[in-house]
Structures are given as C-alpha cells and as structure tokens.
Amino acid sequence: MNTSTDLLRSKRFLPLFVTQLFNAFNDNLYKTAMVLFVVYQVYNDESTEAAFSALASGLFILPFFILSALAGQLADMRDKARIIRIVKFCEILIMFVGAVGLTLAWKGIAVDTFAIPLLLVALFAMGVHSTFFGPIKYAILPQHLRREEVLAGTGWVEAGTYVAILAGTILAGWIPVEVAAVGIVVTAVIGWLVSLKVPAAPPQGQPEKLDWHILRASVRLVRDTMHNAEVYYAILAISFFWTIGAVLFIQFPPLAKNVLMASKEVASLFLVVFSIGVAIGSVAVNRLLKGSVSARYAARSVLMMAVFVLAFYFVCKLWQADAPTELLGVADFVSWPMAAVLLLCLLGVAIAGGMFVVPLYAFLTTRVAPEKASRTIAANNIVNSGAMVIGSLLATALSAAGVPIVEQVLMCAAMCLFSAWLGDRLHRAESNAAAQVA
Template sequence: MIGALGLMKERRFLPLFVTQFLGAFNDNLFKNAMIFFATYQIFNSVEQETQFSAIATGIFILPFFLFSALAGQLADTYDKARIMRIIKAAEVAIMLVGAAGIFLKSLELMLVALVGMGVHSTFFGPIKYAVLPQHLRHEEVLGGTGLVEAGTYIAILCGTIAGGLISPNVAAIAVICVALAGWLSSLKIPPAPPLTKLELDFNIFRSSYRLIAATMHIKRLYLAIVAISVFWTIAAVLGVLFPPLVKNVFHAQKDVASVFLAIFSIGIAIGSVVINRLLKGEVSARYAVASVLAMAVFVIDFHFAAVFWPVNDGPLLDTRDFIALSAAWHVLFDLGMIAVTGGMFVVPLYAFLTTTVEKSQTARTVAANNIVNSGAMVAGSVGILGVTQIPGVSVEDSIWVVVALCFASAFCAWLLHKAEREPHGPDMLP
C-alpha cells in the first residue's frame, strides 16, 4: 500500500491536491486582506469590527447553504475533473472583480467577490472529497482525506499570513495569479467519469430538502454530519472572534491576528496527520470523543489566558513585542492544541462521508454535509454576534460558547462511535 505521503507522487492525487491547495490559499488571502483592511483602517470600535467580521464570514458561507445540493448533483452526474476545470476558470473571473475592489479600496466590490468565492467553493467542495474514493483504493481514502485537510489548512496558513502582510496592490495581483495557477493545475487531474446519471433539480430549496432527507436517514451519516457541523460552528465562532479579540483583548496589531490564524491552521494540519497515523487507515471515530474533550480543556485555558492578559494600554503590540511576553507563549500553545485536537476530531468524520455510501453517491453526500455545515456556521456567526451585543458580555466571555459546543461535539462523537460498532450493510441514498 502506498503510504499517505506517497500519494503526493501520484498523478491520481497530486494535481487535485495542488488545485484545492491553491483555491484555499486564494480564499484566505483575499478574505483576510479584506477583513484586516476593514478592521484596522476603516472601523474603530469592537462592535463594528465584530459585526463586519461576522457579515464577511456569513456571506462567504451562505452559498454553501443555497447551492450545495445542485453542486452535489452535478458532481455525481458529470465528469468531476471537467467540472473542476470549469470552476477554476470561473475563479479567475471572480478574482478580477476582487482585484478591482482591492485597487479601488471598495468594500462593496470586495464583498461581491467574496460571495463569488463562496459560490466557487460551494461547487468545488463536494468534488474534492467525492473524487478521492474514485481515484484511490479503499485503504488510501483516510490518508488522502487527511492530506487534503492538512493541505487545506497549510493553504489557509499561507493565505492568512499573506493577507495580513502584503500590500493591497500586491494582493490584487496575487489573487489573479493564484487563480490562473489553480486553473492550470486542474488541467492535469485525471478523468473521473460519472458512475450514475441523475435528472437535475434546479429548484435549490426543494433539492436541498430532498438531499438532506435522503442522507440523514442513515444513522452513521446523520451523526457524522451533525458532529462535523458542530465543529465548523466552533471554527466559525473563533474566526469571528479572532480579529476583535487580538486588537481589543490582546492589544495587538493585525500581524498578530495573522499569527493566531496561522497557528490554528498549522495545528489542524498536524492533527490531520496524527489521527491518520493513530488509525492506520481505518475509518473510525474511536478517538473523536477524547480529542474534542481535550479541545474543550484547552479552550477553557485560552479563555483564562485572555482574561488575565497583562497588557491593555499603550501602542498596539506587533508580533515581536507580543511574543516577547511570556504570557503570549501560553496563548499560542493553547491555540495550537485547540487546533491539533480539532484536526484529530474532524478528519475521520469526513472519511465517513466518502466511505459510508456507494461511490456514485459520494458527491451528494458531501453536498448534504455542506448544506448542514453552512447552516450551522451561519447560525454560529450570527449567534456569536448576538452574544457579543449582550450588555456585560465581553469578547473573552464569548469563548464559553466554544466550550459548550465542544461538549456538544463530544456527545455526537460518542453516539457515532456506538453506531459504527453496530452491524450494518451497504448504505444507499433513496
């Protein structure tokens, strides 16, 4: 069996990995450049900053909720490689709009491009997971899934750092170049012909309802999707809180916010690799409960590190001044471990989605997951915005919402682990 890293030498995996890596990089380069620009150059209050961060997160996620069912149908009905090439060509056009917004310092154009990138990711998401069981052997799927997750978060790291450090004009040129590179790499993805033929339903609301109803009757899929959705709600809440938390609690500049997001991305990538080693290719949730409970412990410690942060006046700290504080290493360690345990939790759950049903149905299964995930993430973004507006509730107090979500994830994972040990035959969507 080719080891997980050995897949990087294979044409059946490497072009897909590069294509999804560049897409994730571009998403985060553009989104973070926009959010940091608004947080540090336009708005001057924690309420406005948190509100804009939540709005940007919400409008990026909304297309997943609206169009995932159609994306899943298309991916299961047509050649997945061909669809990916069309999607990556569309990304070039979207980034031209985004670049115009950056050059003109127009938040309106930037938000239009952000919606476009959300649509782009909606149609690409089901394919990048659904193509794995078609191109890889069964025992390679968990390793391939782990590499895709690890690569996604390394890309988030690189895009986050670039979005926080490079100038707006350089970012405008970079997003176009990266989109072109992603399109070129998609040309090398081997064909992935359809394994079924569906009659497409273009009514996005009816097709979404039918897809979710068809998927959620399978117990293991239902529990995996709910657990993944709670996890991504945690990620959405932390994504909303990070920029105002860094500026107003840790009293630091935007480059420190980039460090926070970078540490989080590295940690999830590490967790993705660690869990693949522990499970040795087996698709199982047996480590999920322990992983997410450990995550809760580190979230609680992170909360208290924020409450007792020693610096709250004077100029905002840059990265060098921030890491010179001994308390900063405590904060960064907590962030890293939150992410490592999170990666260990979520990667096997994605493998459940692609191995529980027939290969001809994997894209629709991932699409159903994306619909539920996106709804949960939008609810989390809006919900945490509402929590921060409650009189007397500070940004650091809002971290307790994440703790509660960790315990909800642990319960879902426990139920999933019980369900996977029950006898079952092959599952099919109706």
C-alpha cells in the same frame, strides 16, 4: 508501501491535491486581507469590527446552504474533473472583481459606498465557487484511490488545506493590500492551469435529471442522506465543529486588536497557528488509526479541544489584567508575558480539532455508494453551512448586545461538549454497523 507519502507522487492524486492547495490559499489570502484591512484601517469600534467579521463569514458560508444540493447533483451526474476546471476558470473572474475592490479601498475611493460592497460581492461569489468545488474534493477520492488509501487521501487534503490556509493567512497579514490584489488574480490563474491535469472522473451511476428547485432539492438531499446512522452523526458532528471554528475565526481579528492590543500581523499569526494545528491533527489521527476509518478518538479529541478553549479564555482574561497600552507587533507580542502560553492553547485547540474532524469526512465517502458520494458531501455542506450561519448570527447578536468578545469564547467551549456527545454517538453507530456485518 507507504500509502500516505506515495499518494503525493501519484498522478491520480497530486493534481487534485495541488489544485485544492491553491484554492484554499487564494480563499484565505483574499478573505483575510479584506477583513484585516477593514478592521484595522476602516473601522475603529469593537462591535462594528466584530459585526463586519461576522457578516463576511456569513456571506461566504451562505452559498453552501443555498446551492449545495445543486452542486452535489452536478458532481455526481457529470465529470468531476470537468466541473473543477470550469469552477477554477470562474475563480479568475471573481478574483479580478475582488482585486478591483481591494485597490479602491487602498486608494480610499468610495470605500463605504462602493469598495466594501464590491469586496463583499466577490467574497459571496467565492463562496459560490467553493460550494461547487467542495463536494468534489472529497467525493473524487474513492474514484481515483483504492479503499485503503481513502483515509490517507482525506487526511492529506485536510492537512494540505490548512497548510494553504496558513500560507494565505501569513501573506495577508504581512503584505500590502495592493500586492494582495495582484496575488489573488495570479493565484487563480495558476490554480486553473493545475486543474487541467486532474484525471477524468466520469459519473458512476445513471444520469438523472437535475432538480433546479433549490429548496426542494436541499430538503430531499438532506433527508435521503441522513437515514444512515454513521453518516447522520458524522454530518452533525462536523457541523458543530465548523460552527466552533467559524465563531473562533470571527473572534480572532477583533479579539487580537481590542483585548490583546495586538497588530494585524498578530491577528494573522493566530490564524496561522490554528491552521498549523489542524494540519498536525489531520496527519496524527491518520497515523493513530493506521488507515482505518473510525470515530474511536472523536469524543476524546473534542473534549481535549474544550479544555484548550477554556485555557485560551483564562489566559485572555489574565492578559487583560496587564494589557499593553499600544498595539503590539509580532516581536513585542511573542515576548509579552503569557504570549507563549496563549499560542500553545490555540495550537492545542487546533490539533485536537483536526484529530476530531478528519475521520468524519472519510465516513461520508466510504459509508455510501460511490455514485452518491458527492451528494453526501453536499448534504453535509448544507447542514454545516446552516449551523455556521447560525453561529455567525449568534456571534453578531452577542456583539450587538454588548457581550465582550473574550466572553464569547466560552460559547465555543460549551459547543465542544455537545460535539463530544455526537462523536460518542457516531462511534456507537460504527460499532453497531460492524457487529451487524460480523
């Protein structure tokens, strides 16, 4: 049986997979349409644009840091499928608010005083929505899939996520903002309808009382999760990976506009290439590992990622030496000298990143008791979001200090080195655990 492709025909997996596709698509259609519109149509200053991009990323990430402990408790103690349906219904209401904000901004009505704040409120609410959906999309897999299917299922979820990011990002860069306003509401409705088909996933342990003290619950959750060495290093490695990704995504729109002199469609193309690369890496590492959950390729993958980040930086520096004087459309951009090399560097960054991160998520659901899987993912989200918020603040501070956006790319290369060390430590912990079992 071809486990990987058979999953896509399985009623145990397909509804969740499609629900996640619509979720990721809508997140990125809204977020990218909002950021590109503000960067290209409202502001006209590199530091202000970078600061807004960082603020948007930080607001989206912040709920993961604040609410993940509660989200993990709910997912482990209640039916996961029911929570998915509730969350997806709330998305319809949130996207309606976002659509109003986009429409007001498009019409030029109270842009700074009301439209942009409304857009950011909706973005924060989508972060809350994703905080409650996030632990479930991975933790539900061991409940519906056989053990040998979990890595393949994780790979498909990760690859599908980035294909959906790709689609949402392409549309956000090419369609008018008023069309995006309608699209996000329609997509939310479709996502909710598909979620009705996700099979029931009742709690697997004894129900426990929810701890509504957010800070105490978060500290306890992280502390209780990190005692397992494999989970500990997997969470730290994932956190640094997503911090790198967050900084890169913050940099792309202002870098495209101010360094490469490229249009918003090209900025969208950057995000597209990155998404394609992670999807390729997600599927490739599953083939290499042949279904086993292992970190044997982690350190090498992220070191290769660092090499491609450095190459991307040097190509940007060469580009600046002979930069165009007007914004380039996609056709003019791809025909510009060094454009193909630039895009290949970005693709290499993403492929290596996908190969690095996918097996690490499988560690989180296969190295803990099934009744604690959601809380493990939630603990990962807390640490991830904290690291990503720090990365966003650092990018904001560097922009405020006048550090050119292209020089900030070097920070990502340096962070890859530390991620490689974490990947190596994870592989050693994995080998030690295997030796003890033997």
